[in-house]
Amino acid sequence: MLLLAVETSCDETSVAVLRDGSVLANAVSSQVKLHEEYGGVVPELASREHLRNLMPVARQALGQANVTPQQLDAVAATRGPGLPGALLVGLRAAQGMAFALAKPFIGIHHHEAHLYSPWIGGDPLSLQLESFEPNVSLIVSGGHTMLVHVAAPMEHRVLGGTVDDAAGECFDKVAKLIGLPYPGGPELDRLAGEGDGGVHRFPRPKLNDDSHDFSFSGLKTSVRYFVRDNPGVLESGRQLRDLCAGVQAAIVEVLVKKTMRAAKRLGVRCITASGGVTCNSGLRASLGQVCKSEGFKLRLANPALCTDNAAMVGMVAHMRLANGMTSTSLDEEIAPNWPLAEVN
Secondary structure, eight states: OEEEEEEOSSSEEEEEEEETTEEEEEEEEEOHHHHHTTTSOOHHHHHHHHHHHHHHHHHHHHHHHTOOGGGOSEEEEEEESSOHHHHHHHHHHHHHHHHHHTOOEEEEEHHHHHHHGGGEETTTTEEOGGGOOOEEEEEEOSSOEEEEEEEETTEEEEEEEBSSSOHHHHHHHHHHHTTOOSSHHHHHHHHHTTSOTTSSOOOOTTSSSSSSOBOOHHHHHHHHHHHHHOGGGGTOHHHHHHHHHHHHHHHHHHHHHHHHHHHHHHTOOEEEEESGGGGOHHHHHHHHHHHHHHTOEEEEOOGGGTSSOHHHHHHHHHHHHHTTOOOOOTTOOOOTTOOGGGOO
16 A cells, blocks of 8 residues: 655654555655744744645655655545644645545544654664554653553553643753753753753652653743852853753653653553654663663654654554554544544
């Protein structure tokens, strides 16, 4: 089966072509430079850029895969959650293509795509569910942080999520607060690698409560007050690196400990992690160390699949069609606030 997938939920325009669960092409156009001067994603600009980029990116993906639209067997797109205008561009384009080709259309939940991205690997990238086992999955990005119990392929249950700022949002807001260039998360990670995370011990919100929820707003506020009361910290390279390391240590400790606690409670021995923050070197290293020391298997999403991309969207569409699930109506609307718990 040949399938084309579209992803436009935020600030990456991506189109992928897959054949029977293998990725033939995964083209991505980033908008980082466009939003850099604003210090964050501007929704209206993101939507306009998707309109400008979608067709060139689609032609690039089809060309790389050496496939014509007429050869496609199905078309998929991210339906939600995400920025409404951005979602609308990709969804309507994919629905239009499916209608013109008289092929099935599948609307995909963005977080479900992240959920299964750790099971995409190899060269070429392909679905590797033959090694699947029940797991607790950490989805951690700029807008979302959640824990999900995946009992079987296409069978999951949300355990908890963020009640305010997500981990990636906290990274980015702290980075902006201390004057790091956009996007701030990767730059904070770089500086943290050169600092000492034990010099400044910031709060670990919700670390010891009984829920599987996350909260990083208080950590961000704590950093704001710390910088206000210690203005010299931003003028010293060493102190700035230690500050970044302290913030990263706090976020990583909460993410890792709550993930491991959930896995132990459920009796699973496999951990997966996906989403943009999974590229963070401190998180990857800490998860690796803890899982190794406690005998857990760990699957991290390929760095190329951590940020928004159409390959993971197409993979879930492939899984749904292979499992006999029905296609999505061509009249279906975008779902900017679509909860993962409602996906079945």
